[in-house]
Amino acid sequence: MPTPHAYFQKQFMPLAEAKIGIMTHAFNYGTGVFEGIRGNWNDAEQQLYLFRLKEHYDRLRKSCRIMRIDFQYSDEELYSLTTRLVEMSGFQEDVYIRPLAYKSSEVLGVRLHDLEDDFLLFVAPFGPYLDVEKGARCCTSSWRRVEDTGIPARAKITGIYANSALAKTEAQLNGFDEAIMLDERGHVSEGSGENIFVVDGERLITPPPSSNILVGITRDTVITLAREELGIQTVERDIDRTELYTADECFMTGTAAHITPVVELDHRPIGDGKMGPVAKRLMRLYFDIITGRNPKYASWCTPCYSKVKA
Numbered sequence: 001m002p003t004p005h006a007y008f009q010k011q012f013m014p015l016a017e018a019k020i021g022i023m024t025h026a027f028n029y030g031t032g033v034f035e036g037i038r039g040n041w042n043d044a045e046q047q048l049y050l051f052r053l054k055e056h057y058d059r060l061r062k063s064c065r066i067m068r069i070d071f072q073y074s075d076e077e078l079y080s081l082t083t084r085l086v087e088m089s090g091f092q093e094d095v096y097i098r099p100l101a102y103k104s105s106e107v108l109g110v111r112l113h114d115l116e117d118d119f120l121l122f123v124a125p126f127g128p129y130l131d132v133e134k135g136a137r138c139c140t141s142s143w144r145r146v147e148d149t150g151i152p153a154r155a156k157i158t159g160i161y162a163n164s165a166l167a168k169t170e171a172q173l174n175g176f177d178e179a180i181m182l183d184e185r186g187h188v189s190e191g192s193g194e195n196i197f198v199v200d201g202e203r204l205i206t207p208p209p210s211s212n213i214l215v216g217i218t219r220d221t222v223i224t225l226a227r228e229e230l231g232i233q234t235v236e237r238d239i240d241r242t243e244l245y246t247a248d249e250c251f252m253t254g255t256a257a258h259i260t261p262v263v264e265l266d267h268r269p270i271g272d273g274k275m276g277p278v279a280k281r282l283m284r285l286y287f288d289i290i291t292g293r294n295p296k297y298a299s300w301c302t303p304c305y306s307k308v309k310a
């Protein structure tokens with residue numbers, strides 16, 4: 001039986017034993033930064049492959065710099081801690097790994113300085129987040145994406161997810177699958193946990209980082225695969241809400257959502273209201289790669305289990 005574990009206060013332990021105190025600064029004030037890394041199960045090889053570990057930890061480091069979190073782990077230590085954690089947990093299915101660096105002092109007072117920092121990791125089973133085959137029915141959120149002048153969206157800050165949660169719940173309670181947020185200028189920013197792409201003839205268009213997006217690792221994966229494998233270039237520029245209504249195709253990308261077609265927005269079908277051909281070709285490539293089946297992109301996949309079928 002798999003037993004989910006955590007790395008907490010510099011030790012591995014069963015997840016159920018890893019508890020923070022109720023005065024922990026990050027819990028009270030949202031002063032943590034985190035990552036979400038997928039482990040993708042390859043049944044034929046009996047192996048779990050972690051996708052783009054390096055890029056996730058690079059982004060975590062940047063988030064720490066913005067939030068003045070002292071983060072002293074080397075890449076090698078992080079890779080080793082992460083793979084050991086997954087291996088000792090023993091899952092034989094897709095998982096999600098959550099690295100979290102946070103203000104750990106148990107004190108009152110909102111600030112970033114003169115506080116202790118800590119780092120934890122946990123792993124949990126994690127299946128599909130949105131229906132990648134059927135696609136997502138979306139709405140334009142009445143909530144605007146937080147601005148870089150308010151809370152910087154390029155950092156994956158725990159507190160910023162109040163913005164995402166407001167948008168996601170509004171969308172779901174109104175009968176949609178996902179919310180698409182605009183920035184303060186009214187341009188398309190991103191979903192509550194996904195970046196957005198539009199297919200426009202022979203190219204892809206996606207909002208730039210200055211539209212207050214989290215600069216996604218799946219976004220980079222799609223830009224790379226479109227260019228290298230399909231010969232499709234991506235333009236990063238502002239996108240108006242109504243451009244999505246008239247796009248040939250639209251899809252969202254994210255570690256949780258993988259590549260999910262947006263088949264409807266604000267009660268208007270996008271394209272013919274089904275997954276489009278570009279999304280389909282990208283998805284085929286992407287799912288092969290994340291499960292370690294494409295040797296060309298093997299460097300993006302880190303295996304966790306040391307004893308595997310030949």
Ligand SMILES: Cc1ncc(COP(=O)(O)O)c(C=O)c1O
Pocket residue numbers: 036164190191192193194195213214215216217218219253254255256
């Ligand atoms: C707000 C937000 N935007 C975009 C993404 C997609 O980023 P990535 O592809 O790195 O998971 C995520 C998920 O982490 C997210 O939470």
